[in-house]
Amino acid sequence: MLKSVNRKVALFLAAVAILFIFLSFQLPSYPYTEVDADIVPKGLGFLLLICSILLFFNNQEETEAERKKREIPRDELLMLLAVFGIILVYIFLLELIGFVIMTILFIFFTTWFLGYKKLISNLAVSVTFSLVIYLLFSYLLQINLPAGILPI
Amino acid sequence: MKKVFVILTILTLLIVSACSSKSTGEDAGAEDKKWSPEKPIEVVAPAGPGGGWDTTARMVTQVFEEENLIDKRMPVVNKAGGGGAVGWAYIAGQKSSNHHLFVSSPPLILVPLNGQSQYSHEDFTPIANMIADYGAFAVKADSKWNTLTDLFEDMKTDPTKISVIGTSSPGSMDHMQFIKIAQAAGVDVKKVKYLSDPDGGGMTALLNGSVEVYSTGVAETVEQVRAGKIKVLGITAEERLEGEVLSDFPTTVEQGIDETFINWRGFFGPADMDPAAVEYYTAKFQELNDSGAWDEMRKKYGWNEMFITGDDYKDFLNKEREEMQVLLDELGLAK
Amino acid sequence: MEAFQGLMSGFQIAFSLSGIIFIFIGVFVGTFIGMMPGLGPISAIAIMIPVTYNMDPALALVMMAGVYYGAIFGGSTSSILLNAPGVAGTVATSFDGYPMAQQGKAGKALAIAAISSFVGGTISVVLLMMFSPLLASVAISFGPAEYFALMLLGLTAISSLSEGSTIKAFISAILGFMVVTIGIDSQTGTARFTFGNANLLEGIDFLVIALGLFALAEVCMLIFNRKDTSVSDNKNLGSMKLSKNDIKEMAGPMGRQSFLGFIIGVLPGAGATIASFIAYITEKKIAKNPEEFGKGSIKGVAAPETANNAATSGAFVPLLSLGIPGSGTTAVLLGAFLVLGIQPGPLLVQDHPDIFWGIIASMYVGNLFLLILNLPLVPYISKVLRIPRPMLISLVIIFSLIGVYALSFNTFDLYLLLAFGVIGFLMRIFSFPAPPFILAFILGGMMEQALRQTMTISNGNLYIFFTKPIALSLIILSLLSILFPIIKNRIKKPVG
Numbered sequence: 001m002l003k004s005v006n007r008k009v010a011l012f013l014a015a016v017a018i019l020f021i022f023l024s025f026q027l028p029s030y031p032y033t034e035v036d037a038d039i040v041p042k043g044l045g046f047l048l049l050i051c052s053i054l055l056f057f058n059n060q061e062e063t064e065a066e067r068k069k070r071e072i073p074r075d076e077l078l079m080l081l082a083v084f085g086i087i088l089v090y091i092f093l094l095e096l097i098g099f100v101i102m103t104i105l106f107i108f109f110t111t112w113f114l115g116y117k118k119l120i121s122n123l124a125v126s127v128t129f130s131l132v133i134y135l136l137f138s139y140l141l142q143i144n145l146p147a148g149i150l151p152i
Numbered sequence: 153m154k155k156v157f158v159i160l161t162i163l164t165l166l167i168v169s170a171c172s173s174k175s176t177g178e179d180a181g182a183e184d185k186k187w188s189p190e191k192p193i194e195v196v197a198p199a200g201p202g203g204g205w206d207t208t209a210r211m212v213t214q215v216f217e218e219e220n221l222i223d224k225r226m227p228v229v230n231k232a233g234g235g236g237a238v239g240w241a242y243i244a245g246q247k248s249s250n251h252h253l254f255v256s257s258p259p260l261i262l263v264p265l266n267g268q269s270q271y272s273h274e275d276f277t278p279i280a281n282m283i284a285d286y287g288a289f290a291v292k293a294d295s296k297w298n299t300l301t302d303l304f305e306d307m308k309t310d311p312t313k314i315s316v317i318g319t320s321s322p323g324s325m326d327h328m329q330f331i332k333i334a335q336a337a338g339v340d341v342k343k344v345k346y347l348s349d350p351d352g353g354g355m356t357a358l359l360n361g362s363v364e365v366y367s368t369g370v371a372e373t374v375e376q377v378r379a380g381k382i383k384v385l386g387i388t389a390e391e392r393l394e395g396e397v398l399s400d401f402p403t404t405v406e407q408g409i410d411e412t413f414i415n416w417r418g419f420f421g422p423a424d425m426d427p428a429a430v431e432y433y434t435a436k437f438q439e440l441n442d443s444g445a446w447d448e449m450r451k452k453y454g455w456n457e458m459f460i461t462g463d464d465y466k467d468f469l470n471k472e473r474e475e476m477q478v479l480l481d482e483l484g485l486a487k
Numbered sequence: 488m489e490a491f492q493g494l495m496s497g498f499q500i501a502f503s504l505s506g507i508i509f510i511f512i513g514v515f516v517g518t519f520i521g522m523m524p525g526l527g528p529i530s531a532i533a534i535m536i537p538v539t540y541n542m543d544p545a546l547a548l549v550m551m552a553g554v555y556y557g558a559i560f561g562g563s564t565s566s567i568l569l570n571a572p573g574v575a576g577t578v579a580t581s582f583d584g585y586p587m588a589q590q591g592k593a594g595k596a597l598a599i600a601a602i603s604s605f606v607g608g609t610i611s612v613v614l615l616m617m618f619s620p621l622l623a624s625v626a627i628s629f630g631p632a633e634y635f636a637l638m639l640l641g642l643t644a645i646s647s648l649s650e651g652s653t654i655k656a657f658i659s660a661i662l663g664f665m666v667v668t669i670g671i672d673s674q675t676g677t678a679r680f681t682f683g684n685a686n687l688l689e690g691i692d693f694l695v696i697a698l699g700l701f702a703l704a705e706v707c708m709l710i711f712n713r714k715d716t717s718v719s720d721n722k723n724l725g726s727m728k729l730s731k732n733d734i735k736e737m738a739g740p741m742g743r744q745s746f747l748g749f750i751i752g753v754l755p756g757a758g759a760t761i762a763s764f765i766a767y768i769t770e771k772k773i774a775k776n777p778e779e780f781g782k783g784s785i786k787g788v789a790a791p792e793t794a795n796n797a798a799t800s801g802a803f804v805p806l807l808s809l810g811i812p813g814s815g816t817t818a819v820l821l822g823a824f825l826v827l828g829i830q831p832g833p834l835l836v837q838d839h840p841d842i843f844w845g846i847i848a849s850m851y852v853g854n855l856f857l858l859i860l861n862l863p864l865v866p867y868i869s870k871v872l873r874i875p876r877p878m879l880i881s882l883v884i885i886f887s888l889i890g891v892y893a894l895s896f897n898t899f900d901l902y903l904l905l906a907f908g909v910i911g912f913l914m915r916i917f918s919f920p921a922p923p924f925i926l927a928f929i930l931g932g933m934m935e936q937a938l939r940q941t942m943t944i945s946n947g948n949l950y951i952f953f954t955k956p957i958a959l960s961l962i963i964l965s966l967l968s969i970l971f972p973i974i975k976n977r978i979k980k981p982v983g
Contacts, residue, residue: 009917013658020665023680030675031484032322032342034947035939037677041668048661055654066651066918076711080912083710084905087884091901094892107881114713114877125878133889141526141534143893144227200895206533207822214537232895234688235671241685266676268688315944321676347631347940348673351933352818355811356755362630362944371825375810375832452826485676 005070010056014049021045079114086110098148103130187428189251192225196254198239200232207453208283208417209255215445221436235259235324237269244271246422250429253279257417258325261473265480266323267487273473277425278465280437281418283450284458287329287388288370288401292358293380300386300407303365304337311343315363317354322346323485326354329388329413330367331479333404336411341483358382369415371454374398388413393456416458416472418465434461493836494616497844500545501852506845513550514853517557518860521574522565523886526893528558528574528816536823544827545842549849551823555816556608556799556850559759560857563600563792568593568871569883571702573890575693576759576795578925579767581701583780583787590783591721593869598727599785600792601861603741607793608854610745611752611800616847619808620836626753626805626813631940632952634756636961638934641761641926643965644768646972648922650781656923659914663927666691667935674939686899695900696928698887699907700914700921706883707912713876724873725866733785740770740790748794752801755813759795759802760929766794800850807843809833 024041090106107126116122137143197209206228213226231239236259246252256273264272289300297303307314318326327346335341347363358366359381366373366382370389374397376382387393387401390412404411419437421430440446441459450457460468480486500506520531531554539547562574567584580600587596629637642660649656669680670690681687718724729737744766751762770790771780780787805811810832812818824831829839836843874882891904914921945951952958 005917027677027679030322030677032344032346033675033939034942034945035674037672037675037679040935040938041665041679044661044665044668048658048665051654051658051661055658058652058654060652063651069918070916072711072916080707080710083706083880083884084909087888087905088902090888091898091905094898094901103885107878107885110881110884111875111878114710114880116875116877122878129882129885137889137893141530143530143534144229144896145889145892200529207536210533210537214540230896232689233897234685237685237688238895238897268671268678269685312946317940321671321673323676345943345946347943349936349940350673351756351815352812353756356627356805357630357940359627359809359811360630362632362940375830375834378830379833381833452828454825 006058007056010052013052013055017045017048017052020048082113083110086113094148095146096148098150099145100130100134100150101148103133187250187426187432189222189224189432191251192227193222193251193253195226195228196239196243196252197228197230198232198236198242198254198256200230204417205236205255205257206230211449211453212255212282212419212440212446215440215443215449216436219440219443219445221439221443234268235263235321237263237271240269240271240276243420243422244275248424248426249422250426252422253419253433254421255417255419257415258328258472258476259320260420261469261476262324262328265473265476265486273420273469275423277421277423277430278469279419279421279430279433279461280441281416281458281460281465281468282437282441283417283455285415285417285455286370286393287326287333287413287415288368288373288384289330289333289386290358290366290368290373290376290382290384291364292361293383295364295383297385298383299402300333300337300404300409303385304334304339307334307339307344311340311345314365315345315347316365316367317347317349317357317363318367319348319350319352319354321348321350323480323483325415326367328476328479329415330365331483332413332475333386333388333409333411335479335482336404337409341479370398370401374454395454398454414458414472416468417455418460437461490620493840493844494848495844496841497846497848500549500841500845501848505543505546506549506849507852509546509550510553510849510853511856513553514557514560514856515860517554517559518561518857520554521558521561521563521577523573523890526573526890528555529819530893531558532816532819532823536819536826539823540826542827544824544829544839545845547827548820548823548829548842548846551820552803552846552849553853555820556796556853557857559795559799560601560604560608560854560861562795563604564597564868565886567596567600567788568868569702569879569886570705571883571887571890572697574759575697575929576763576798577791578697578701578760579763579791579922580788580795582767582791582922583782583784585705586781587783587788588869588872589718591718591724592726592783593718593872594723594725594727594865595729595733596783596788597865597869598729598862599733599737599788601858601865602729603737603789603792604796604861605854605858606741607745607748607796608800608857609851610742611749611797612847612850612854614746614749615800615803615850619804619847622753622804623808623833625750626755626809626811628957629754629756630955631937631944632955632958633961635934635937635941636952636958636965637754637757637761638930638937640961640965640968641765641930642934643968644764645923645926646969647768647771647777648926649920651918651920655919659919659921660923660927663696663924664931666696666924667928667932673936674943684899686897690932691903692891692894692900693929694894695891695904696907696925698890699904700911700924702883702887703904703908704911704915704921706880706908708915709876709880709883713880715876719873719875725869727862727865736785737789740766740786741793744770744790744793745797748797749801751794752798752813753804754801755805755811756933757798758814759798762798762801763791763795764926764929766790796854803846803850806831807835807846810835 024038027038104126195209197206199205209228216222231242260273263269320326331341354366357363384401386404520526532551562577563580566572566577566581570585572578584596645660671688748762751757770786771777802813805813806817812821891900
């Protein structure tokens with residue numbers, strides 16, 4: 001079982017290496033240089049290919065600690081996916097809706113979602129944090145975070 | 153229950169803010185032909201903080217605000233990436249906005265020619281050029297060359313022994329300014345060995361003798377010349393510059409090479425900007441150009457005045473592009 | 488004698504009331520900026536330039552220099568507490584600082600960082616003061632060939648950054664090197680692996696990688712352990728108590744890395760990040776207990792923190808004595824000189840001895856301020872870890888997002904950050920170490936560039952490396968550092 005996981009990873013890496021080598025061969029050549037732009041990437045691609053082959057045939061036993069790292073309950077994984085989903089939504093809406101509103105919503109909702117149930121202090125933190133950061137950046141540092149639909 | 157309350161509050165906030173911003177937009181100046189800004193003007197520097205574009209943008213807005221030439225806020229927004237391409241794409245998305253400006257220089261012509269930006273100066277509204285800078289070609293103080301002609305003669309006989317370093321990548325400014333002058337002097341530009349050091353290691357490489365020539369801006373060379381570490385063989389200006397040390401730099405033209413290179417820097421708006429707004433900004437930049445505060449700023453940075461507006465600016469840019477196109481074609485770098 | 492007079496006038500500036508006030512403002516802003524992921528000293532100084540426009544140049548520069556070294560000083564905080572390095576120079580600090588904080592010794596880790604930063608900062612200022620004019624020639628002694636050799640030496644450390652499988656460490660490094668090739672190639676202008684996307688032309692920023700592989704990947708682990716309260720319940724979280732043994736253990740790295748860090752900082756382009764990595768690696772190599780590194784070793788915090796602060800002072804050598812900026816931050820600082828009407832260059836020490844020596848003298852005061860400012864804050868800052876896990880997680884995510892967004896104000900970088908978060912997470916569960924990835928990312932780009940520059944200069948002749956004594960000795964040193972462990976193993980085997 002253990003070996004096969006490492007082997008799967010090795011196969012995946014070999015695929016990455018081959019793709020990378022393929023892309024390196026597509027690079028246009030430049031006439032006025034000794035070492036062109038494609039040399040180093042090609043070298044890296046082949047090195048990765050060699051290393052993934054070595055990994056494939058490596059029979060070094062995985063330690064108990066290493067095995068444990070991979071054992072993640074399904075629920076937890078879904079939780080993680082959900083958080084990444086929320087981050088995606090945040091990024092997508094950041095410039096449309098604006099920093100302040102999105103950040104308040106993000107902190108409040110994610111914190112609640114991860115199991116913090118004190119709504120008042122949650123709300124207080126998310127609002128204060130977002131406003132303080134926004135004002136700090138916009139007025140003190142003159143770095144403009146997206147205002148979005150709020151007229152500040 | 154509490155949650156519902158929170159959501160309601162936020163919703164109300166959203167609606168109120170959306171309405172208020174709409175109403176201000178529609179009332180103001182619908183009939184008035186004279187245009188003036190209704191909200192803060194976003195000035196985009198298509199690079200990160202600290203570089204030439206960013207500095208110009210921050211200094212221009214600072215003088216505009218301090219001298220009360222424009223009474224709206226002018227926040228500088230950095231849109232870095234792709235040698236300017238990311239910033240230009242952003243402005244291209246603000247079509248016909250009257251509240252966006254951006255600063256640019258020769259890369260606006262070179263980057264699209266290199267095939268790295270789909271937008272060029274024709275996709276924007278040129279408003280005013282403010283500054284000119286010139287290129288300088290420096291060698292070590294103890295080098296055997298004393299004029300550009302000496303250098304180019306040696307380049308003609310054995311180009312493999314001379315390396316030129318600059319900050320920008322091949323096909324961009326430091327490279328092209330050297331190529332432009334070298335070609336006019338009769339050097340086979342295909343044999344010029346050019347290295348790029350984007351982290352600004354050019355001066356170091358020149359001083360420790362790794363390379364022979366450093367192609368850069370005039371300002372970068374002054375102090376090293378004053379200290380006797382390097383000498384400037386030529387600058388790409390038509391006439392000698394004013395100032396201590398600066399006035400000692402020979403121009404390309406006086407060395408019999410009839411070619412110049414201007415590092416111009418000016419302001420542009422998005423495509424289809426309202427002509428009334430263009431008129432407004434042109435007048436404001438004119439005022440800025442004439443102000444004492446801006447003159448002081450120019451002196452501090454060693455920038456030269458180069459004020460062009462309107463159709464003259466467009467013609468200038470078109471001519472610059474034609475010249476660069478020819479050179480890049482020759483090198484086989486144009487895309 | 489002249490130098491002495493100059494130094495005296497420098498101290499007069501540094502110890503005048505206004506001098507002290509502006510140094511304080513500088514280091515205060517710097518620490519704060521350093522603690523916030525994504526706010527680097529570059530943007531802070533760029534933003535300060537217009538503000539200082541009409542100020543006395545000496546005071547303005549003393550203040551901006553304070554922002555610079557203050558940011559490196561404060562940068563360790565988020566590395567240690569959140570595994571979110573805000574400044575590139577503090578990535579190596581997180582290797583041991585974060586594990587230490589997770590063991591409930593956050594206060595101790597922060598205190599070690601502050602003390603070693605102070606020691607590194609102060610010793611290096613002494614060196615700066617004594618040797619600055621002498622070292623000017625060292626600063627420019629490195630050409631492309633020498634840089635290539637230096638980067639090579641740095642890369643040989645990959646194997647020592649691995650725990651467990653060496654192959655996995657190498658794969659990790661190759662991947663890091665691959666990522667840095669994305670973008671416009673500096674030597675040819677060819678766009679590599681950008682798939683026509685303008686956002687990728689300038690390559691992927693270091694911070695995207697660091698916050699993705701370290702901060703976001705750690706967030707994933709925190710999500711799994713979100714109910715774990717062992718850290719936040721720890722009563723000694725903010726305790727700064729250091730035993731005599733702890734101090735003894737710190738002394739060696741602090742002494743050595745002050746010098747090494749300073750020398751590396753003197754070289755333009757190398758800087759605090761490389762200094763901190765090399766410090767970490769050398770200390771691990773010479774340590775009697777290298778297996779403790781990566782698990783909360785005191786030396787593992789002290790070494791990089793000493794070195795990055797020492798390197799920051801070192802970076803002032805080329806700037807002040809030659810007018811050559813060695814890094815992005817010193818380039819912006821150079822711009823600040825210009826605005827204030829001071830021409831930085833080889834003649835600065837003659838034309839403006841007050842400014843030259845004023846900045847150096849101010850760094851003594853500044854480092855002292857930083858220590859006084861930071862140490863008493865440690866117990867309070869450590870309490871960040873008392874924040875309930877769910878909230879801490881969302882705040883770390885937002886911090887990372889702001890940090891990356893402030894780089895280019897482009898949401899594309901945020902998607903990239905998320906992608907590297909996923910990569911970092913996968914690397915963790917399949918036991919690929921992240922440090923080799925980031926090391927190769929930092930060194931690889933510079934190494935490739937230096938190699939190709941060298942080849943252009945020599946018209947493709949490798950013989951050039953044999954004509955440069957510094958480059959040659961560095962290459963030999965890197966070969967030795969690869970071969971040495973192998974030979975050591977061979978010799979050991981028959982005996983054991």
